[in-house]
Amino acid sequence: MPDPRIPPAQLNRFMAAALRQLGLPESDATTVAQLMTEAETQGSDGHGAIRLAPYARRIRAGGYNLRPDIRVVQDRPGMALLDGDNGFGHLVMKRAAELAIEKARQCGVAWVGAHHSNHAGPASIYARMPLAHDMLGLYFAVGNANHLPPWGGLDMLLSTNPVAVAVPAGEEPPVVLDMATTVTAYGKVKAKAQRGEEMPIGWMIDRLGQPLTDPKRADEGFLLPIGGYKGYGLALIVGLLAGTLNGAAMGRDTIDFNKDDATTTNTGQAILVIDPAAFGDVAAFKARVDQVIRDMRGSERMPGVDRIWLPGEQSHERRIANERDGLALPDALRAQLDKLAGELGLPPLSEH
Template sequence: MTDPSPTPIVQFDALRAFISRALVRVDLPPSDAEVVAQLMAQADLQGSDGHGVIRLPQYVKRIRAGGINTRPNIRVVQERAAMATVDGDNAMGHLVVSRAVDLAIVKAREAGVAWVGTRHSNHAGPASLYARMPVAHNMIGLYFAVGNANHLPAWGGMDMLLSTNPIAAAIPAGVEPEIVLDMATTVAAYGKVKAKAKRGEMMPEGWMIDRQGKPLLDPKRSEEGFLLPIGGYKGYGLALIVGLLAGTLQGAAMGKDVVDFNKDSVTPTNTGQAILVINLEAFGEVSVFKSAVDTLVQDIRASERLPGVDRVWLPGEQSHARRQAYGEHGIPVANALVTELEALAKDLGIEPMKLA
C-alpha cells in the first residue's frame, strides 16, 4: 500500500549538502563530493527520483566495500581530433561522465562534432543530466549508457543479457525550453521500480513480467521476473545497439560481463557511457536553428488534441516544470527513504538531512 503519511520536503541546497557530507565521510575529496552531490540533487530536482538521493546508501555501501575508487586517476587513453576514450579508473560515474562531456564540448568547438566514451566508470544517474550540459554552449547532446544491472533478456529469451541501456538527447531552443528526451530502452527504468518499492506503490501492468510471461506488479518481487523492452522486439534491438556503442566500443562491460551493482558491492563494474556533441555553429546560424525549434515546439503544443487531452507535452517539458516547482517549493522525498537516510546519517556520524 502507498504510504499515507504527508510527504517530507527538502530544499535543493539542503539535499546537496547532505549528499556531499555523506560522500566526504566515506573518503571522497570534498571537490569530488560536491560535483557528485550537485548532480545527484539535480536528478531529484527534475523528478528523476530513481537516480538521485535514493542511490546514496548504495553508493556508500559500495565505496565502503572498496567497489569504487575514491582517489582515481581519470584520464584520456585514446584520442583524435573529434573523439576520445576516458578511463575512469573505477571512479564515481558522475565524475567520469562529467569529464567526458567537458572534453566533448571542447572538441566540438573545433571539429563541429565530438564523440567521447568512457570505460571503467560507474553508475552516473539520469542520462538527461549529461545530454543537457552541451545545450548551454549552443550544442546538441546525445548520451548513451550501459545500465548497471541486466534486467532484460533478448527478445524471446529468458537469460538477462541486456540492461535498460538508456539514451538521451537535448536540443537547444530559443524562447522555449530545450527539448530533452531521456528514455530507457525498457518500458520503465529499473530505478523507477526501486522508487515504487520505496514508496510502497505497485507497478502498472506492462513494466515487468515473470518467468511464466504473466504481469508482475509488485516491485518488491522484481527479482522474480524481468523488464519489458519498449516496442517489443524493436526495444530489444535498440538496447543491444546502445550497449554496443556505449560499452563494447570503449572496451567497457556489455552482456554477461555487466556487474549487477545492486547485488555486488565489491567487483568493479567497468561501466561504459558515451556522449556525442554537435556544435550548432558548424551547421549554420545558431539563432536560425533555435527559431525553427521554437516554431516546431509551438506548432506541436497548439496542435489539435484528442478528446480528454488537456495538453500536448514536448519531451523534457514536465521535467522542466518540476525543476521550477521543486526549486521554489522543495523536493518531495518518500517517508521510507527519509527514514533510511536518517539511519545512514547516524551510521556515518554526520548531520542528518534538513527537511523543509
C-alpha cells in the same frame, strides 16, 4: 514533525557531507552531490537521493576508487576515450561531457566514450550539459544490471541501456528526451518498492510471461523492452555503442551493482556533442526549433487531451516547482538518509 519538503540546497549539503565522510575528496563530493541533487530536482527520483545509501554500501565494500586518475587513453580531434579508473560515474561523465564540448567547438561534432566508469545517474543530466553552450547532446550508457533478455529469451543479457538527447531552443524550453530502452528504468522499480506502491501492468513480466506488479518480487521476472522486439534491438545497439565499442562491460560481463558491491563494474558510457554553429546561424536554428515545438504543442488534440507535451517539458516544470517549493522526499527515503547520517556521525538531513 519535520517540514515535508526539503530545499534542494539542503539535500545537496547533506549528500556532499555524507560523501566527504565516506572518503571522497572535497571537490569530488561536491560534484557528485550536485549532480545527484539535480537528478532529484528534475524528478528523476530513481537516480537521486535514493542512490546515496547504495553508493555508501559500495564505497565501504571497496567497490569504488575514491581517488581515480580519470584520463584520456585514445585521442583524435573529434573523439576520445576515457579510462574512468573505477571512479564515480558522475565524475567520469562530467569530464567526458566537458571534453566533448571542447572538441565539438573545434570539429563541429565530437564523441567521447568511457570505460571503467560507474553508475552516473540519469542520462539527461549529461545530454543537457552542452545546452549551456548552445550545443546538442546525445548520451548512451550500458545499465549497471541486466534486467532484459533478448527478444523471446530468458537469459538476462541486456540492461535498460538509456538514451538521452537534448536540443537547444530559443524562447521555448529545450527538447530533452531521456528514456530507457525498457518500458521503465529499474530505478523506478526501486522507487516503487521503497514507497510501497504497485507497478503498472506492462513494466515487468515473470518467467512465464505473466504480468508482475509487485516491485519487491522484481527478481522473479524482467523488464519489458519498449516497442517489443524493436526495443530489444535498440537496447542491443546502445550496448554495443556505449559498452563494446569502448572496451566496457556488455552482456554476460555486466556486473549487477545491486547485488555485488565489491567487483569493478567497468561501466561504459558515451556522449556525442554537435555544435549547430557548424551548420549555420545558431540563433536561426534555435528559432526553427521554437517553431517546431509550437507546431507540436498547438496541433489538434484528441478528445479529453488537455495539452500536448514535448519531451523534457514536464521535467522542466518539475525542476522549477521543486526549486521554488522544495523536494517532497518519501518518508522511507528520509528515514534511510537519517539512518545513514547516524552511521556516519552526521546530523540528520533536517539539520543541514
